[in-house]
Amino acid sequence: MARYNHQEVEKKWQKIWEENETFKTSSDYSKPKFYALVEFPYPSGEGLHVGHPRPYTALDVVARKRRMEGYNVLFPMGWDAFGLPAENYAIQTKIHPAIVTERNVNRFKEQMKSLGFSFDWSREVNTTDPNYFKWTQWIFLKLFEKGLAYKKEMPINWCPRCKIGLANEEVVDNGCERCGHPVETRVKNQWMLKITEYAERLIDDLEQVDYIERVKIQQRNWIGRSEGADVTFQIKDADQTLTVFTTRPDTLFGATYMVISPEHPVLEELQERIENLEEVRAYQEEARKKSEFERAELNQEKTGVRVEGLMAINPVNGQEITIWVSDYVLMSYGTGAIMAVPGHDQRDWEFAAKFGLPIVEVVAGGDVTKEAYTQTETGTMVNSGFLNGLDVASAKQKITAWLEEKGLGVPKVNYKLRDWVFSRQRYWGEPIPLVHCEKCGWVAVPEEELPLRLPDVENYEPTDTGESPLAKIRDWVETACPACGGPAERETDTMPQWAGSSWYFLRYVDPHNDGALAGKEHLDYWMPVDWYNGGMEHTTLHLLYSRFWHKFLYDIGVVAQPEPYLKRTSHGMILGENNEKMSKSRGNVVNPDDVVAEYGADTMRMYEMFIGDFEKSVPWSTDGVRGCKRFLDRVWKLKDSVKPGDSYSKELEAKMHQTIKKVSHDYESLKFNTAIAALMTLLNDINEVGSINQAEMKTFLILLNPVAPHITEELWEILGFGGMLNEQSWPTYDEEKTIARTIAIGVQVNGKVRGDVTVNIDDPQEVAREKVMANSNIQRALAGKTIVKEIYVPGRIYNIVVK
RNA sequence: GCCGGGGUGGCGGAAUGGCAGACGCUACGGACUUAAAAUCCGUUGGGCUAAGCGCCCGUGAGGGUUCGAGUCCCUCCCCCGGCACCA
Numbered sequence: 001m002a003r004y005n006h007q008e009v010e011k012k013w014q015k016i017w018e019e020n021e022t023f024k025t026s027s028d029y030s031k032p033k034f035y036a037l038v039e040f041p042y043p044s045g046e047g048l049h050v051g052h053p054r055p056y057t058a059l060d061v062v063a064r065k066r067r068m069e070g071y072n073v074l075f076p077m078g079w080d081a082f083g084l085p086a087e088n089y090a091i092q093t094k095i096h097p098a099i100v101t102e103r104n105v106n107r108f109k110e111q112m113k114s115l116g117f118s119f120d121w122s123r124e125v126n127t128t129d130p131n132y133f134k135w136t137q138w139i140f141l142k143l144f145e146k147g148l149a150y151k152k153e154m155p156i157n158w159c160p161r162c163k164i165g166l167a168n169e170e171v172v173d174n175g176c177e178r179c180g181h182p183v184e185t186r187v188k189n190q191w192m193l194k195i196t197e198y199a200e201r202l203i204d205d206l207e208q209v210d211y212i213e214r215v216k217i218q219q220r221n222w223i224g225r226s227e228g229a230d231v232t233f234q235i236k237d238a239d240q241t242l243t244v245f246t247t248r249p250d251t252l253f254g255a256t257y258m259v260i261s262p263e264h265p266v267l268e269e270l271q272e273r274i275e276n277l278e279e280v281r282a283y284q285e286e287a288r289k290k291s292e293f294e295r296a297e298l299n300q301e302k303t304g305v306r307v308e309g310l311m312a313i314n315p316v317n318g319q320e321i322t323i324w325v326s327d328y329v330l331m332s333y334g335t336g337a338i339m340a341v342p343g344h345d346q347r348d349w350e351f352a353a354k355f356g357l358p359i360v361e362v363v364a365g366g367d368v369t370k371e372a373y374t375q376t377e378t379g380t381m382v383n384s385g386f387l388n389g390l391d392v393a394s395a396k397q398k399i400t401a402w403l404e405e406k407g408l409g410v411p412k413v414n415y416k417l418r419d420w421v422f423s424r425q426r427y428w429g430e431p432i433p434l435v436h437c438e439k440c441g442w443v444a445v446p447e448e449e450l451p452l453r454l455p456d457v458e459n460y461e462p463t464d465t466g467e468s469p470l471a472k473i474r475d476w477v478e479t480a481c482p483a484c485g486g487p488a489e490r491e492t493d494t495m496p497q498w499a500g501s502s503w504y505f506l507r508y509v510d511p512h513n514d515g516a517l518a519g520k521e522h523l524d525y526w527m528p529v530d531w532y533n534g535g536m537e538h539t540t541l542h543l544l545y546s547r548f549w550h551k552f553l554y555d556i557g558v559v560a561q562p563e564p565y566l567k568r569t570s571h572g573m574i575l576g577e578n579n580e581k582m583s584k585s586r587g588n589v590v591n592p593d594d595v596v597a598e599y600g601a602d603t604m605r606m607y608e609m610f611i612g613d614f615e616k617s618v619p620w621s622t623d624g625v626r627g628c629k630r631f632l633d634r635v636w637k638l639k640d641s642v643k644p645g646d647s648y649s650k651e652l653e654a655k656m657h658q659t660i661k662k663v664s665h666d667y668e669s670l671k672f673n674t675a676i677a678a679l680m681t682l683l684n685d686i687n688e689v690g691s692i693n694q695a696e697m698k699t700f701l702i703l704l705n706p707v708a709p710h711i712t713e714e715l716w717e718i719l720g721f722g723g724m725l726n727e728q729s730w731p732t733y734d735e736e737k738t739i740a741r742t743i744a745i746g747v748q749v750n751g752k753v754r755g756d757v758t759v760n761i762d763d764p765q766e767v768a769r770e771k772v773m774a775n776s777n778i779q780r781a782l783a784g785k786t787i788v789k790e791i792y793v794p795g796r797i798y799n800i801v802v803k
Numbered sequence: 804g805c806c807g808g809g810g811u812g813g814c815g816g817a818a819u820g821g822c823a824g825a826c827g828c829u830a831c832g833g834a835c836u837u838a839a840a841a842u843c844c845g846u847u848g849g850g851c852u853a854a855g856c857g858c859c860c861g862u863g864a865g866g867g868u869u870c871g872a873g874u875c876c877c878u879c880c881c882c883c884g885g886c887a888c889c890a
Contacts, residue, residue, distance in 0.1 A: 214884080217807055221886045228890080246890060259890090302888080328888040338890045346804075347888050374804090416889055536884080610827070612815050615808095617883090624815070627827050633842090674817065677826035684826090746822030751871045753822050777856080791870055797821040801870050 006600030023118035039534035043104035061706035078125035087428035127500030134451035135517040190423035224416025231409040245334030250395035253384035254362035255339035275309035429494030437481035437488035602708035609672035645693030660733035
């Protein structure tokens with residue numbers, strides 16, 4: 001008997017699939033469609049790592065199953081190929097990032113092919129391909145046209161030694177990732193996208209989609225909706241007012257002072273009135289010098305100074321209250337000013353305690369002289385004039401109505417979500433297709449001139465001033481204004497890596513279209529994506545950005561649905577054998593090529609699916625890989641004991657139906673590990689029975705095929721079952737037949753198992769009872785006791801309660 | 804601090820309120836072999852045991868509901884993830 005030669009067999013089938021275009025997506029749009037999507041990788045120089053194939057295999061399993069269920073399946077792959085590593089490599093070696101990228105793509109592709117994924121490679125996309133980023137630029141221009149792109153002074157991370165702007169992930173412990181020098185912030189005028197305009201829809205529409213709960217929760221946290229009111233406080237003897245945002249207008253009577261952010265404009269507007277201007281200015285300066293990081297630091301002692309000469313008037317009781325400046329109030333959230341309610345807010349309490357400010361209790365229940373009382377959901381209002389005696393919820397309603405009526409406040413919803421900084425001072429990204437003209441301002445590059453390509457440069461390093469290397473290519477920068485024809489300069493910032501990945505799933509449906517990002521009939525048929533799996537690390541940025549772009553494209557009529565993804569799931573990380581994150585420096589990296597060479601792609605795929613709970617992190621285990629290899633070797637051996645038969649045998653019938661049900665269900669619900677366990681159990685049962693017939697073998701091979709496609713095709717062919725396995729239909733089960741006719745159930749006495757009996761599933765209780773009472777163990781357990789009650793759950797348990 | 808998800812053998816992990824530990828790994832014992840590897844068979848939560856059946860304990864801790872709890876409820880501890888001077 002020939003031993004299973006995985007290298008030969010896997011190569012053979014990969015070649016057949018490629019030549020036959022087996023997994024090419026059909027253009028028959030009368031069929032039901034299924035669009036399965038996995039996140040396309042950044043093709044790094046490291047090559048594929050065993051973490052990559054986990055989600056790919058998972059959706060490959062689903063895609064293969066769907067094809068056998070008669071769906072037209074779109075399961076594509078591509079490359080998110082702009083990005084820092086290729087650029088940094090270019091800086092060091094002077095090799096053009098495009099060359100490095102191509103090399104890396106080829107390697108990734110080869111590795112993926114060796115794993116037998118059923119991607120339709122004819123639809124491969126690459127974000128760095130001008131035919132692709134032409135449309136990335138086009139979308140940006142549409143955003144610009146609709147006023148959703150604007151320029152704003154924003155800080156960047158700046159390493160003064162490398163003279164380079166750094167992405168947040170390149171800042172490690174407040175130092176530069178490459179040289180360790182402390183990172184400074186520099187303010188740069190940058191392109192921003194108004195994602196905040198979509199905040200409400202991004203949060204509300206989560207209700208329409210089937211995302212795993214933790215993804216929805218993270219998105220909601222990130223967007224951070226909070227409902228409250230804007231309330232206006234008059235400044236005494238001045239025209240100016242201070243508006244604050246509060247979620248607790250009910251506590252207005254407890255507002256004993258106000259705090260404004262050091263950047264608050266009123267400090268400029270009323271500077272003549274400020275008696276301690278020097279002190280205030282010094283504080284502003286100090287706050288400005290603190291890095292973002294320092295300012296965000298937790299639990300630091302509150303600092304601040306009183307703005308002398310200015311008083312505010314609490315609109316509910318006319319009381320004059322002091323105004324303070326403190327950096328715990330952020331200009332970037334709400335209005336940059338707060339009313340301080342030290343009795344019921346931890347931060348305000350700390351501030352008031354430090355500066356000896358009055359603390360008034362307005363919700364009964366705590367002791368505000370000791371700490372802020374914040375458990376106020378159920379409290380009763382006190383010291384609050386016309387709100388006294390009300391519970392918090394009704395007080396909120398009453399005061400909000402009162403404020404509105406008096407014109408002192410309006411209900412308001414605020415979001416933590418900030419606009420998207422869309423500029424990068426780098427070479428290896430999509431050029432932003434805008435031109436600046438002295439006369440006309442920012443002007444879009446005409447659509448017919450897209451794609452706006454990257455010029456060749458000699459040096460990939462950013463300039464000393466932090467401009468992108470493009471700024472030095474004067475004959476690229478200097479151009480004519482598309483509007484007036486006068487001299488103008490191109491924008492030299494490029495787009496962030498998030499740009500290309502914000503719409504790639506649309507391009508797959510019609511990847512070679514020259515006239516549109518994709519044709520309407522293709523978009524209408526394929527969109528939305530039916531199932532998108534990706535890493536949790538992309539939950540807040542990529543997922544949100546791409547939903548934002550899709551909603552925008554929906555608004556301008558490019559796509560027909562407001563949401564791009566019907567379903568979103570997420571996989572856990574694969575750790576090294578030592579339970580630590582896999583990394584070169586830890587020396588625990590497992591290379592998928594080695595696993596494929598030694599054990600085969602099928603074993604690799606199977607192990608990746610069997611390794612544990614799909615949604616959780618899990619350490620790699622070489623022993624576990626061997627276990628899967630052993631299983632496949634035993635499957636291989638089955639071919640020598642297949643007997644004729646076109647229906648399931650008596651011995652295995654129930655087991656076959658049970659397994660079809662279990663495997664079919666588990667493949668759909670991310671429980672690949674238990675699906676495989678069920679197949680292992682079935683194999684054990686087959687070996688116990690001692691033989692398998694053709695009908696059983698066919699079903700077994702089809703069920704196993706999505707996980708182990710090569711060996712199952714080979715066996716299908718060897719056994720002469722006809723056609724190719726991938727052309728077969730997914731097996732069905734009969735619910736009736738999943739239930740074994742006779743079954744051993746446990747018998748309990750007072751809830752403790754005292755034995756088991758074999759009963760027919762449809763035995764009435766009396767028959768079951770006879771069998772139970774005939775059991776000697778049960779007789780012994782019942783001896784001398786009085787039976788109080790008997791519970792019989794057919795197929796489950798027989799419990800006897802005794803005294 | 805707020806919001807999620809968890810805690811089950813030596814390990815990865817299974818269990819619609821119904822025989823906890825499926826399945827795999829590891830370890831141990833046996834068969835095959837000159838030997839080893841591979842393969843096959845058996846055992847593998849802990850303890851007690853008259854060795855016969857069997858009994859006791861056991862799903863982070865403590866209470867509760869139930870004929871019956873890993874699963875439901877309450878209190879607490881620990882781990883992982885997200886958000887966070889966000890008013």
